[in-house]
Every structure is written in C-alpha cells, then in structure tokens.
Amino acid sequence: MDLLNALIAFLNYVFIPGVAYGSQLALGALGVTLVYGILRFSNFAHGDTMAMGAMATVLMTWLFQSWGISLGPLPTALLALPFGILFAIGLVLFTDRAVYKFYRVKKAKPVILVIVSLGITFIYNGVTRFIIGTNDQNFFDGERFIISAREFKKATGLAEGLSFKTTQGITIVTAIIVVALLFWFLNRTRAGKSMRAYSDNEDLALLSGINPERVVMITWIIVATLATIAGVLYGLDKSFKPFVYFQLLLPIFASAIVGGLGNPLGAIAGGFVIAFSEVTITYAWKKVLVYMMPESLEPSGLVQLLSTDYKFAVSFVILLIVLLFKPTGLFKGQSV
Amino acid sequence: MKKMLMATTAAALVATSAMAGGHAKEVKLGILFGFTGPIESLAGPMAMGAEIAMKEATDSGMLLDSATVTGIRADSSCIDNGIAVAAGERLISEGINGLIGADCSGVTGAVLQSVAIPNGLVMISPSATSPGLSTMEDNGLFFRTSPSDAREGEVMAEILQERGVKSIALTYTNNDYGKGLADAIESSFKAVGGEVTIVAAHEDGKADYSAEVGALASAGGDLLVVAGYLDQGGAGIIKSALDAGAWEQFGLPGGMIGDNLPKNIGPDLDGSYGQIAGSQGDGIDKFVAMAKEAGFDGTGPYAPESYDAAALFMMAMQAADSTDPADYKDKILEVANAPGEKIYPGDLAKAFELIKAGKDVDYVGASAVELIGPGENAGTYRMIEVKNGKNETIGFK
Numbered sequence: 001m002d003l004l005n006a007l008i009a010f011l012n013y014v015f016i017p018g019v020a021y022g023s024q025l026a027l028g029a030l031g032v033t034l035v036y037g038i039l040r041f042s043n044f045a046h047g048d049t050m051a052m053g054a055m056a057t058v059l060m061t062w063l064f065q066s067w068g069i070s071l072g073p074l075p076t077a078l079l080a081l082p083f084g085i086l087f088a089i090g091l092v093l094f095t096d097r098a099v100y101k102f103y104r105v106k107k108a109k110p111v112i113l114v115i116v117s118l119g120i121t122f123i124y125n126g127v128t129r130f131i132i133g134t135n136d137q138n139f140f141d142g143e144r145f146i147i148s149a150r151e152f153k154k155a156t157g158l159a160e161g162l163s164f165k166t167t168q169g170i171t172i173v174t175a176i177i178v179v180a181l182l183f184w185f186l187n188r189t190r191a192g193k194s195m196r197a198y199s200d201n202e203d204l205a206l207l208s209g210i211n212p213e214r215v216v217m218i219t220w221i222i223v224a225t226l227a228t229i230a231g232v233l234y235g236l237d238k239s240f241k242p243f244v245y246f247q248l249l250l251p252i253f254a255s256a257i258v259g260g261l262g263n264p265l266g267a268i269a270g271g272f273v274i275a276f277s278e279v280t281i282t283y284a285w286k287k288v289l290v291y292m293m294p295e296s297l298e299p300s301g302l303v304q305l306l307s308t309d310y311k312f313a314v315s316f317v318i319l320l321i322v323l324l325f326k327p328t329g330l331f332k333g334q335s336v
Numbered sequence: 337m338k339k340m341l342m343a344t345t346a347a348a349l350v351a352t353s354a355m356a357g358g359h360a361k362e363v364k365l366g367i368l369f370g371f372t373g374p375i376e377s378l379a380g381p382m383a384m385g386a387e388i389a390m391k392e393a394t395d396s397g398m399l400l401d402s403a404t405v406t407g408i409r410a411d412s413s414c415i416d417n418g419i420a421v422a423a424g425e426r427l428i429s430e431g432i433n434g435l436i437g438a439d440c441s442g443v444t445g446a447v448l449q450s451v452a453i454p455n456g457l458v459m460i461s462p463s464a465t466s467p468g469l470s471t472m473e474d475n476g477l478f479f480r481t482s483p484s485d486a487r488e489g490e491v492m493a494e495i496l497q498e499r500g501v502k503s504i505a506l507t508y509t510n511n512d513y514g515k516g517l518a519d520a521i522e523s524s525f526k527a528v529g530g531e532v533t534i535v536a537a538h539e540d541g542k543a544d545y546s547a548e549v550g551a552l553a554s555a556g557g558d559l560l561v562v563a564g565y566l567d568q569g570g571a572g573i574i575k576s577a578l579d580a581g582a583w584e585q586f587g588l589p590g591g592m593i594g595d596n597l598p599k600n601i602g603p604d605l606d607g608s609y610g611q612i613a614g615s616q617g618d619g620i621d622k623f624v625a626m627a628k629e630a631g632f633d634g635t636g637p638y639a640p641e642s643y644d645a646a647a648l649f650m651m652a653m654q655a656a657d658s659t660d661p662a663d664y665k666d667k668i669l670e671v672a673n674a675p676g677e678k679i680y681p682g683d684l685a686k687a688f689e690l691i692k693a694g695k696d697v698d699y700v701g702a703s704a705v706e707l708i709g710p711g712e713n714a715g716t717y718r719m720i721e722v723k724n725g726k727n728e729t730i731g732f733k
Binding site: 012013014017021138144148149150152153161162163165234238239241243244278279282283284285286287288302303304307308309311 | 510534536537538539541542543544546547548550551553554555556572579580581582584600
C-alpha cells in the first residue's frame with residue numbers, strides 16, 4: 001500500500017500525457033468544428049494543413065538556429081511559430097480562392113466539398129513530403145524538462161519518478177491561451193458575432209448586411225492559426241513526421257464529432273474525452289494497482305484492457321457509440 | 337532444302353561440341369538478392385562482395401583447370417515469394433551450378449522448397465538469419481554464412497547474465513525479424529534463469545510511444561531490451577522511456593547498433609549495451625581493403641558474408657573436382673571447418689592449390705566462417721557499450 005507512489009505513477013503515465021495529448025486534439029478539433037459550423041463541410045485537409053504549417057515553422061526554426069537566435073530555455077520554434085502561421089494563412093486563403101470558392105459560389109453540396117477537401121489533402125500531403133521529406137525531423141531545442149524523472153526521484157526519495165516535459169507545459173499553457181482568445185473573439189467582437197450569425201443562419205446573416213466573403217476569410221485565418229499551433233505543439237512534444245498528421249485526422253474528427261460538430265466548447269471536451277479514453281484503455285494498470293492494493297490482492301497480469309496497437313480503434317469505437325446514441329454529440333452540435 | 341538441313345545439322349553439331357568444351361571451363365553462380373525492396377540499399381554491396389570472390393578465382397586460373405566463374409544476378413525482392421521463386425527458376429534454366437542467396441529469410445525458405453530441393457541445387461545464403469531455417473528439411477542443400485538469430489538470443493542472454501541482470505522487459509518491432517529475435521532472446525534468457533516480465537510488439541513509424549512505454553514500465557524489469565530498428569520505432573521507444581523515467585539503461589540487439597542512435601538520443605544513452613554480428617581480425621580487414629579497391633564499401637552489412645558464400649562454393653567444387661551440386665555439397669562443411677590451413681580473403685589461389693594437392697583447408701574468410709549444426713555460421717558477435725555518446729566495442733563473443 002503506497003498511495004503516494006500510485007498517484008505519481010498515475011500522473012506520470014496517464015494524467016500528464018493525457019492532458020497534453022488532449023490539448024493537441026482539442027486545438028485540432030476546434031479548427032475542424034469551425035470549418036464545419038461556418039463553411040458547412042468536413043475539412044479532411046485539416047491534418048495536412050497542420051503538417052504544412054508545422055513544416056514552415058520547422059524550416060524557420062532551423063533558419064533561426066543557424067543564425068544563432070534562441071529563446072533560452074524555451075524552444076526556438078515558438079519564435080518561428082508566427083511565421084509558420086502566416087505561411088499557413090496564405091496557403092489556405094490561396095486554396096480557398098483557387099478551389100473552394102468555385103464550389104461555394106455554385107452552392108455545391110457538402111459531400112462534394114468533402115471530396116474536394118480530400119483532394120486538397122493529397123496535394124498538401126505530397127507538397128509537404130516534397131519539401132521536407134518523409135522522415136522524422138527534430139526541431140526541438142532548449143530545456144527538455146520542467147521536472148525530470150531522475151531529479152524528482154532524488155528530491156523526493158519516492159520509487160516512482162514524475163516527469164513533466166517543457167513541451168507538455170507549453171502545450172497546455174498555449175492551448176489555454178488560444179482557447180480563451182478564441183472564445184473572447186467569437187463572443188465579444190463584431191467579427192466573431194458575424195461569424196456566429198453566419199453559422200446560425202446564412203440567409204438571415206446576408207440580409208442583415210454581413211459580408212459572407214469576409215466571414216469566410218476570417219474563418220480560414222483562424223483555422224490556419226489553430227492548425228499550425230496544434231501541428232507545431234504536436235511536433236514539438238512528439239516528433240514532426242508528415243505521415244503522422246494524416247493519421248491524427250481520425251482522433252481529431254472523433255473529438256469534434258463526440259463533442260458535437262460546430263460547437264467549439266464540444267470540440268475541447270471531445271479532445272479530452274478521446275485522449276483520456278485512448279490513454280486509460282491502453283494503459284497497463286498493474287503498476288498503479290500494485291501500489292494501491294494490499295499484497296494479497298495484487299494483480300499478477302498487466303491489467304491492460306487493450307493492447308496499445310488498438311489505440312486508434314478506441315477513437316473509432318467512441319465515434320460509433322456517439323453516432324448511434326447521440327448523433328449531435330455531447331454538447332448540442334449539428335448532427336452528421 | 338537438303339543443303340539447308342545439312343547446314344543446320346552441322347551448325348548444331350559444332351555448337352554442341354563447343355558447348356561441351358566450354359562447359360568444363362565455366363562455372364555459373366546465381367546471385368539472388370533483393371535488388372528492389374526493403375533492403376535494396378544492402379543488396380548492391382552484397383552482390384559486389386560475391387563477385388569479387390568470383391573474379392579472384394577466375395584470375396587465379398587455379399580453379400578446376402582454369403575455369404571462369406561468372407555470377408548471374410536476379411532479384412529476390414526480399415518480401416515476395418512469387419517473384420523470388422520465378423527468379424530462382426530462371427537462374428536454373430540459365431544453368432547455374434550453385435545459388436548464392438536468397439537474402440531475406442522468408443523468400444529464402446520459399447526458394448529452398450520450390451527451386452533448390454526439386455532441382456538438387458545447393459544454396460548458401462549470406463543474410464537469412466531466421467531461426468526457422470535451421471530446422472527446415474533441406475536434404476543437405478542449404479547453408480548460410482550468417483548466424484541464426486537464435487544464436488544472437490543466446491549471446492544476449494549470456495551478456496545479460498554476466499552483467500547480473502535478473503529480469504528484462506522486451507519489446508520488438510512487429511515483423512518476422514523482430515518476432516524471431518524476441519522469441520530467441522526470451523527463451524535463451526529464461527533458460528539461464530532470467531525473468532522476462534513482458535514481451536510486447538511496437539509498430540514502426542509512429543510519433544508517440546508513450547502508451548507502449550507505459551505498458552512496458554508497468555510490467556517492470558531491470559533492463560528494457562529493444563529488438564527494433566535504430567532509425568525507426570526502436571529509437572522512439574528509448575526516447576519515450578527516458579522521458580518518462582521508466583528506464584535508464586537499455587539492451588540493444590543488432591538492429592539497434594549504429595552511429596545514429598547515440599547521436600539522436602544524446603548522453604542519456606551512455607551505459608546501454610548490446611551486440612551485433614561482426615568479426616575481428618585479419619579476415620575482415622583484408623576484405624575491406626579488397627572492397628575498397630573494387631570500389632564499394634566492404635563494411636556494409638552482409639557484404640563479407642556474401643564473399644564467403646561465393647568462396648565456399650568454389651572451394652567445395654575444387655575439393656569435389658566437379659561443378660555438380662550432388663558431388664560438391666558434402667564438401668562444403670569440409671572446406672569451411674578445421675582442421676587445415678586457415679584461408680582468408682585474397683587467399684583463394686592458395687586454397688585451390690592446397691585442395692588440389694589433397695591438403696585440408698579451414699576457410700575463415702571475411703566473416704570468421706565456422707559452420708555448425710545444419711550448416712550455419714556459429715557467428716561471432718561484437719559486444720558494444722555506449723560510452724560518451726559513441727558505440728564502443730568492448731569485446732567479442
């Protein structure tokens with residue numbers, strides 16, 4: 001019986017990774033949900049928009065590093081982030097002008113736009129690989145840990161170490177700031193209100209003098225910003241690899257749908273629901289339980305519900321359950 | 337018409353006699369490697385390794401009354417049994433006297449069953465390491481100059497025991513290589529009294545291995561053995577385990593030994609250790625020098641073993657004084673093992689001469705060949721420890 005060690009093991013292997021992963025998913029899902037709410041289609045290119053934005057940031061980071069510019073203990077990538085965001089904004093606005101606008105003017109059905117976005121996905125996909133290659137790219141620098149497991153063990157004398165990476169800290173802090181800014185923007189500013197009006201009822205918004213092209217443009221700018229931030233945070237915390245962002249699409253969409261498509265609050269909740277389900281269901285609880293239980297009740301097996309290979313299956317199953325029993329998601333969104 | 341018939345008959349006669357004359361003096365060896373596919377970067381130097389041995393034998397003029405040896409390359413694809421078998425059959429129709437290959441374990445088994453055994457052809461593979469090939473029924477036709485992964489498992493278990501490791505957690509890359517090696521390490525380590533707390537697969541090419549490491553850490557163990565690839569998931573697992581503070585030392589089998597690993601992980605990897613197939617001494621040095629002269633990198637994986645495969649074929653033919661697999665297949669173990677004069681790369685002319693004079697030879701070659709059991713290399717392993725961010729050789733086993 002050792003509750004303190006159990007708590008530390010839980011924090012180290014479940015809680016902290018879950019919160020960081022959840023924040024990354026939430027930021028990604030916010031982008032998806034905004035496109036769905038305002039432009040009215042599921043944007044499959046979102047994962048690769050993240051990859052493109054992150055790629056631009058990685059390249060800028062390398063440039064800064066070669067100039068010898070750094071942020072001390074913080075990763076240089078934060079300094080390069082605004083440039084990555086600018087690149088991503090340019091990219092999606094160009095894509096919107098060149099592709100989506102054509103279909104929007106014709107009032108094409110959402111399903112056509114979905115397929116179009118799939119095409120965009122593959123183009124982004126190819127361009128990313130063409131520019132930066134298919135391999136892992138390391139662009140992290142600065143202090144690696146806020147709390148390192150080794151030092152924690154030494155300082156506290158506990159058997160379990162607690163590690164809290166700088167990137168996890170940055171992810172959580174950035175996510176909170178970004179979400180706060182987004183909600184302030186949507187609820188308090190004129191542009192944000194016009195976006196919500198356009199989302200609620202397009203015709204009514206037009207009649208009250210809202211310029212639809214402006215709403216679309218602002219939406220894309222916000223979406224590109226969110227996507228780049230999410231992509232860079234994920235890349236910093238794990239590693240930057242083009243293929244991974246394509247794979248992230250599933251948990252991101254699952255988060256958006258579980259929370260309720262079109263509902264920003266739901267996207268955040270959905271991100272954490274998906275992240276914690278993935279982590280808790282595939283975690284082997286033996287270590288935590290051994291600390292918590294009296295010796296006679298200690299588990300001999302691993303107490304792992306699903307092997308880690310099935311991580312993505314978890315998002316699928318949750319997605320199915322939500323779609324079957326609560327198609328509008330946990331927070332009232334639009335049904336799919 | 338009559339004249340035409342006469343002419344063709346005459347031509348055919350001439351051709352046949354020319355063929356017969358040439359036959360005694362020409363030895364053809366098939367080289368069946370995966371020139372396309374997952375190990376295409378290795379296949380080039382491997383084939384060159386085999387070819388310089390053939391050139392050396394031809395130039396010596398001592399093999400079977402100055403025979404010329406030619407290699408015929410064919411693509412095994414490494415992973416597609418259909419392609420490999422078709423390529424093997426094509427080589428048979430070209431009249432090869434022996435087959436160097438195949439390279440990857442899966443296709444090697446397929447070619448052995450569908451091509452070599454039905455045609456009575458001898459195969460020497462330089463790089464198929466699956467333990468499954470040791471027990472496969474082969475009518476004495478299959479040999480390999482590489483050690484079986486089962487051997488690596490034994491070596492690793494010995495090293496762990498010497499270092500006083502009582503229990504290990506084991507993770508492997510999810511393919512035939514990883515699974516075979518993990519099984520070998522698990523059974524060998526248990527046989528010497530160690531405990532294996534968990535054996536879990538990991539997929540290559542993921543960004544995040546914290547969930548895998550969570551499960552491994554939960555099972556516990558003195559050391560985490562990572563039977564993966566250093567440029568792939570193996571490195572990710574180690575990074576993640578270090579970040580979470582789950583382990584500080586790692587056991588590194590062959591696939592994890594390379595300069596990139598210490599470079600990518602940094603000083604935290606210091607103190608981790610492992611082993612990789614590799615020999616010491618004059619043999620490999622001579623081979624590397626010969627390779628450099630021929631314009632390729634002799635230190636590449638399995639290039640020395642390929643040289644040795646070709647050399648074994650030719651020495652066995654010399655010993656049997658025949659290019660017929662049925663005659664020379666029993667001579668391979670004889671020329672490969674003691675007793676006799678030790679033969680290194682570049683000594684082939686001397687070897688042919690000794691054999692012709694009826695003396696024994698003991699082929700050492702570039703990869704310290706010592707064929708054991710069903711005709712596979714006993715295998716020397718280089719023991720590696722990471723010190724100050726570098727892989728350092730601390731001994732041989």
